[in-house]
Amino acid sequence: MSRVFFYPDYTRYILFTDQALFHMYAHAQRGRWQKEAGGEMFSSEPHSRGLVVNTATGPNPSDYRRRCAWNPDVRQSDRNRQVEFAQSRHVVGLWHTHPEPSPSPSGRDQSTTWEYLDSFKGDRSRYLMVIIGNRGSIPEMAVWVASHQPMREWTQLGEALDSETEQAPDK
Numbered sequence: 001m002s003r004v005f006f007y008p009d010y011t012r013y014i015l016f017t018d019q020a021l022f023h024m025y026a027h028a029q030r031g032r033w034q035k036e037a038g039g040e041m042f043s044s045e046p047h048s049r050g051l052v053v054n055t056a057t058g059p060n061p062s063d064y065r066r067r068c069a070w071n072p073d074v075r076q077s078d079r080n081r082q083v084e085f086a087q088s089r090h091v092v093g094l095w096h097t098h099p100e101p102s103p104s105p106s107g108r109d110q111s112t113t114w115e116y117l118d119s120f121k122g123d124r125s126r127y128l129m130v131i132i133g134n135r136g137s138i139p140e141m142a143v144w145v146a147s148h149q150p151m152r153e154w155t156q157l158g159e160a161l162d163s164e165t166e167q168a169p170d171k
């Protein structure tokens with residue numbers, strides 16, 4: 001089932017499709033031996049107020065992965081972006097896993113998100129950071145947004161209750 005996360009002012013939301021969610025859930029760090037995984041997320045309408053995350057990519061075989069670290073292979077990430085772009089999907093954020101039930105971003109996660117946003121040189125007003133927890137058939141998920149319009153803000157989004165989810169547009 002898709003999941004919806006609202007901005008604190010409830011005027012904007014982000015909807016994650018089954019396709020994107022199941023891709024990320026598959027890499028949740030359920031076992032002690034499992035390494036962090038991550039990748040990027042894509043949307044066909046990256047500037048929409050109701051943002052739909054259609055797909056997620058990664059991890060790549062050539063990524064650097066440890067239990068508490070993940071660094072993507074930048075060249076392979078570029079190739080992933082080109083494949084998604086050919087399907088009219090644009091990159092909107094990063095996702096990765098954490099070996100904790102209720103994940104929260106590290107200082108490094110936050111600065112990485114800013115680096116990605118700044119690399120667009122104004123072509124994006126926001127960039128997402130999603131972190132997948134390691135418990136439950138539907139893991140907890142932290143959703144944060146780095147944005148610089150009108151000013152730089154690092155915002156946590158809250159998950160909609162079930163009743164709200166059912167009323168949200170589905171794709």
Ligand SMILES: [Zn+2]
Nearest residue numbers: 098105106109
């Ligand atoms: Zn992290």
